[in-house]
Amino acid sequence: MKYEIVAEEGSAKSAHMETVHGVIETPVFMNVGTVGAIKGAVSSVDLKEIGCQVELSNTYHLHVRTGDRLIKQFGGLRKFMNWDRPILTDSGGFQVFSLASLRKIREEGVSFQSHIDGHRIFMGPEESMQIQSNLGSTIAMAFDECPPALAERSYIEQSTARTARWLKRCKAEMERLNSLEDTVNREQLLFGINQGGILEDVRIANAEEISELDLDGYAVGGLAVGESHEEMYRTLDAVVPHLPRKKPVYLMGVGTPLNIIEGVARGVDFFDCVYPSRNGRHGHVYTKHGKLNMFNKKYELDPLPIEEGCDCPACRNYSRAYIRHLLKAGEMLGLRLCTLHNLYFYNKMMSDIRTAIRSGTFEAYRREMNETLSEDKG
C-alpha cells in the first residue's frame, strides 16, 4: 500500500492511495452497501456510474446472513457482488453494540444474540479479523467497542483501554491471516480505531498509544452518536493532530455535507454515512442549496431535474414532477432515483473537495458551502 499526500491546505489534505484493488483518491466518501448491496435497488454497476471509489459493507450483517465462509468460497465479497474496486469492511463492533441483544462483554470479546434468528454468537478481535479476511475486503477495521458519546468517564476510560488491547490482538491476527496461503486478500489492510467519547484527554492518550502500532490507517470512531456537531468538531480538533499525518484518517459514520467539509478541514481522508441512501429512500434529496423533500406538492408540476446541471442518472433523465409522482404512487423506482442522486451528490462533492484542495481553493470552497448549505441534522 502506498499513501501519498499530493496537496495540503491548512490541515486539509488530499492523498493518492494505491491498494491491491486499485487507487483511492482522498478525501473520499464510501458508499454504504450493508449486505453487499446498496439499499434502494442500487447495484455495483450503478456504483461505478455514480462515481463511487470505495464500497463499504457491514461485517456483522454479512456474518449473520449468508455468511462470510460462503462468500469466501466465491472468492470474497468483491467477486460475490461484482465490484472490482476497493471495499472497506467495518469490524462488526458497532452493530454488535447497537443491534444485537443480550450482550456480554468480556476481555476475550462479546457474546450476543443474532438480531435475525436469536442464535448465540461470540465475536472478539480474532473472530472479526477472520470474518473480514473471509470477505477479503481491501481495508479491514479493528474490532472495537463504541461507547455512547455521553457515557460516564469511568466507563469510557475502561472501554477505550480494552479496545486498545483488542487492537493489538487484531493486528496480530491480521498478520497471521495475511500469511496464510488460502486467504482471499493477503494484502488486507488494517485500520485502528480511536475511541474516548468527547473526553479530549482520553482521545489523545489513546491516539498516541495506537499510533505506535504503525497500522495502515486510523479511524476516529464513536462520534456522530449523540453529541453535538460542535463537540464533534472540537474532538477532531483535539485528536487528529495526534494521529499520523502520513496515514489515512477515517471519520466513521459521518455525516452531513457540512460535517464532511469540516472533517476534511481537520485532516480527515475517509468518510461513510447512511444519510444519502436513507434520505433517498424517504424522498429527501441533496442539492447545493440544501435538501428538498420530493413528496412536496410544490414539485407536482416542476419540469426541472432534482438539481439543474447535475449529471446523475436521475437528473439526466427525469423531472422532479415525475419523481414525486413515483414516490406518491409507492413505486420503488422513485426511491432508487432519489438514492442514486444522493450518492452521486456526495461522490461529486468529494471530487469538488479534492479539486479545491489540489488547487489551493479549499478554504474558499468551505466558506461558500458553509454559507449556502443550511445546517442539516442528517
Next chain:
Amino acid sequence: MKYEIVAEEGSAKSAHMETVHGVIETPVFMNVGTVGAIKGAVSSVDLKEIGCQVELSNTYHLHVRTGDRLIKQFGGLRKFMNWDRPILTDSGGFQVFSLASLRKIREEGVSFQSHIDGHRIFMGPEESMQIQSNLGSTIAMAFDECPPALAERSYIEQSTARTARWLKRCKAEMERLNSLEDTVNREQLLFGINQGGILEDVRIANAEEISELDLDGYAVGGLAVGESHEEMYRTLDAVVPHLPRKKPVYLMGVGTPLNIIEGVARGVDFFDCVYPSRNGRHGHVYTKHGKLNMFNKKYELDPLPIEEGCDCPACRNYSRAYIRHLLKAGEMLGLRLCTLHNLYFYNKMMSDIRTAIRSGTFEAYRREMNETLSEDKG
C-alpha cells in the same frame, strides 16, 4: 400508421408497423408500467437496455393518481416518463371492473369509487378517450366491459353488445380529439376490443361487427380471466380468423411463455402481461427450461447466472448465489435484478419468435418450446 406483414407461417404472422412514435416489429410483448414506471425499480432507461419496444401504462391508475391533465401539461406520458418509443394505454375498463368499488354500469358509462381515496368517478367511452388523449399514447384502447369468462350467456351477450355500442362512441370521440389543435398526439391510434367470454358464436358475431369499423387494430379481451388454457386457445381459434388479417391483433393480458407462443401460432401480434414483473418481484425467474425460485437453498453456492448465455443486466453481472443472498436479505436490488431478467427473457423470446417466423422455422420453434417448457400457471 403503416402495418405490413413481412412473413407468415401457417396462421402466425410477423409484421413491421410504423407509428408516429417509431417502429414496432411484431409479434411484440409490451412491458407493463402501471403508473408510468415498471414495478421493481425499472426505469425507462432500463427498458431500452432490455429490448422493450412498447411500454404499456394503465389509464385508470394514472387518472386516479397524479392525473392525466397534469401529465398532458408535461407533453404527455412519453415525455413525463422519458420514453421516446411507442406507448399503449389500456382504457381503464379492466381496472374499473376489477379494482374500483360501488360500481354502477349504465349505457352512458360506469360510475365508481376510486380505490385510492374513495372519491366518485364517472368513466364512459368519451372520458376514457379524453384521458388517453391527455396521456398522448401511441395506441389507445377502446373502453370496454370485461365480463367474467364464465358469466352467464345472457349477461355476456348484453355486455358485449353494450361494449360494441361504446366502441362506436370511442371511435367518434377519438376522431374529434385527434382533430383538436392542442392534442398531445394527433395521430393517436385506436384499437377495438372483441369480447364474448368463451362463447364462440358471440365472439364471432362481435368480431364481424367491430371489424366493419375499420379501426387501427383489434384486441381480444376478456381472456386469461379464469378460463383454462384450452378454452383460451379454442376461443382464439374461433375468433381471430374473423378479425382483419391485415391489422394488428392484440391478445390482452396474456400470458405465460407458452400462452404467447400459442397466441402467435393463431395470428396474434401484441401481448402484455404482469407475469414477468410480478414473478420477478417474488424471486421467480424464467429460463428456457422453466421457472426457477431464486429463494431455493440449492442456489446458495451457485456461481452460475440465472440463465447461462443470457445477456440481461442481471445475468451479465451477478450469480444465482448473490441474487438469492439479496432476496433473503430483503434487498430491493434482488427484486430489481429478477424483474430485469424476466422482462429481458420475454423480450428476447419475442425476438426469437420474429426470427423464427421470418425464417420459416416457427413451427419447429413452437414444437421445441412446447417440449422444453413445462406447463406454467403464470
